[in-house]
Every structure is written in structure tokens, then in C-alpha cells.
Amino acid sequence: MEINLEQTSLYELLKVPTCRDEGFRRLMAKYGDRLYWHIRRIVVGHDDAEDTLQETCVKILSAIDSLHSSDKLISWIYSIATNESLRHLRRQTRLFQSIDALGPALTSKLEAENPIDGQEVEMAFQKALLTLPTQQRIVFNMRYYDDMSYEEISAITGKNVGTLKTNYHYATEKIRKYINNNSI
Amino acid sequence: MTKDKHIEMPYHEADGYVNHLVTSATEGAIHKQKQNRSVHSLRTIAAAAAVALLLVGGAVTYYYNNTPASPTMVVQNQPSPVDDFLNSLSDEDVQMLTYYELEEITVE
Numbered sequence: 186m187e188i189n190l191e192q193t194s195l196y197e198l199l200k201v202p203t204c205r206d207e208g209f210r211r212l213m214a215k216y217g218d219r220l221y222w223h224i225r226r227i228v229v230g231h232d233d234a235e236d237t238l239q240e241t242c243v244k245i246l247s248a249i250d251s252l253h254s255s256d257k258l259i260s261w262i263y264s265i266a267t268n269e270s271l272r273h274l275r276r277q278t279r280l281f282q283s284i285d286a287l288g289p290a291l292t293s294k295l296e297a298e299n300p301i302d303g304q305e306v307e308m309a310f311q312k313a314l315l316t317l318p319t320q321q322r323i324v325f326n327m328r329y330y331d332d333m334s335y336e337e338i339s340a341i342t343g344k345n346v347g348t349l350k351t352n353y354h355y356a357t358e359k360i361r362k363y364i365n366n367n368s369i
Numbered sequence: 370m371t372k373d374k375h376i377e378m379p380y381h382e383a384d385g386y387v388n389h390l391v392t393s394a395t396e397g398a399i400h401k402q403k404q405n406r407s408v409h410s411l412r413t414i415a416a417a418a419a420v421a422l423l424l425v426g427g428a429v430t431y432y433y434n435n436t437p438a439s440p441t442m443v444v445q446n447q448p449s450p451v452d453d454f455l456n457s458l459s460d461e462d463v464q465m466l467t468y469y470e471l472e473e474i475t476v477e
Contacts (some may be wrong), residue, residue: 206399217391218384225380235390242398247405299380307378330378 191215196255208247214260219331221268226326227289229272229291229315231298260340264340267323267341313363317356323350325356337349 196213198208213220220241223232244265252261274284292315299308314322320342327333327341335346335353342349375406382390448456 209399211397213391213395217395218387221387222378225382231380231382235394239397242394243401246402249412268462303445311378329450334418 187241192258193255195281196252196258199249199252199258205246205249209242209249211263212258216262219260220262223326223331224266224270225265226330227267227319227323228273230294233273233294237266237269237273241266244269257340261336263327263341264343271319276296276300283302287319288315288317291315309364313360315368316363321352321356321359323330325360328353 195208195212198204200350201208217238221234221238224237224241225231227353228234228237241262245262248265252258274287277287277290278284292312295308295311295315314325318324324338324343324344325342327338328335335349338344338349339346344352
């Protein structure tokens, strides 16, 4: 997540009301696909990801005035995408149910959307991920798929680096154990 | 941050499809923002009109309540206690009152 001139110019465009729409289009053209995949990995379902991406875009555009530094632009949009994804998951829970309990439902969704054979390893890996608590899963995804540093993840999640390292460590251990237990 | 994945995900969306989704979400958000701005403007205008109406109404009410009535009106609308008393007297009462008339003092 390099801080560069493009990020600064995007920020400046977004801050000028008359250029905001254009700035937003450029921002999403550059980072939209990454945001989509980030959301998709959290909410799992395709339709859920599409809805959450839409909600994320609306939230980014409406809250742009609350952003006060170009350095934080990318971590800020990732934070919004993460929060909107978590909000979307919470809507699927029953009263007093934690989103961590959605693992089996998300696994069913994953299987229903991917019935094609020949992807056993990928499917098993995704199923292992869905056994993780949501917080660990998000940290693992950002570290593993997006190659983010702990500092970058910290800026997005608001958790300290030590906690994130612990989350990632536990996540990898659980995935390893799941794969060994399921003889993959 | 790179897009390389150590293990591919089992999702099948092509890049073109994802780009289409992103563009659609982007334009949808811009459209919604414009709609919100219009609704916000209408609400602001309606609120300003309501406040102006209240102020004008208050001013008119204040003006009418605090304008002094003319003296003639006071006389017509508010009879004095003496008038009230005299109007309430019957003919018998008036005759009774004559008993109390003082005789004229004449100086010889």
C-alpha cells in the first residue's frame, strides 16, 4: 500500500466538491477490484459481495469529508469495506448470535456457488478459513491474499500489531490442523 | 500490495465482470449521492419556508395584539361602572331614588 503522488492527487480531487465524482471514479477504477475481492472473501456469497460493494461505495462517497489525510486514503476505504462486510454478516445472524457462528452457513454458500469438481485443494482451504473466527479470518485474508504488512492491517482494523500477529499465528495453526485432520 | 495469490480462490468472476460490478457500484453511489443532495436541498428550503412563515405569523399576531384601540372604541366597548349601574336600575328603583333627592336650599 505505497503512498504515492497518485494517492495524493486522488485525495485532492475527492476533496474538491466539483471534482469529487471524477475523483471517486478514478479511486474505484484503481482500487475497486481489490475492494471487491476483500469484501467477497469476508461475506463469501457473490450477491452479498455485490450488495456490500454498493453499500461501501455509497459510504465512501458520503463520508469523504471526514477523511483528513491523503496518507490514510487507502486504509480508510479498506476500513469502510471491512465494516460494511461485517455489518452485512451481522444482518444474517439471529438474535444474540455471533457472526463467528456463521461459519457453517458461509461454507454451505461457498459449496452452493462452486459445485464444479477439480478444485479440492482450493475448496478445502476456503473451508478451513471459514472455521476461523471472523477477526482472524479477516487478518489472515489481508496478510495472505493482499500481502499487507501488519502496520497496514493495523491502520485498517484499528488493532495493534501484536494482536494482529497473534491472530495470524492462530489462524495458520488452525488451518494447518484442519487440513491435517481432513487428510488433504 | 500485490494481487498474486499463493492459492487461488475458488471464485470464478472474470476481471471484466468485476470491473463491470465496480463501475456499476461507483455510478450507483454517485447517483444516490446526487439524489440525497436534492432531497437535502428540498428539505432545507421547506424548513426555511416553515421558519419564515412562523416568523411572519408571529409578527402579525404581535402587531394586532399590541396595537392600542381608539378612545371611541373604548367608550363603546367598555361602559363605565356608573353606566352599568344606571342601566341595571328598574323604573321602581329610579322612583325610589327620588326619595333621597335633597330639597333645594333657598336663601330668604
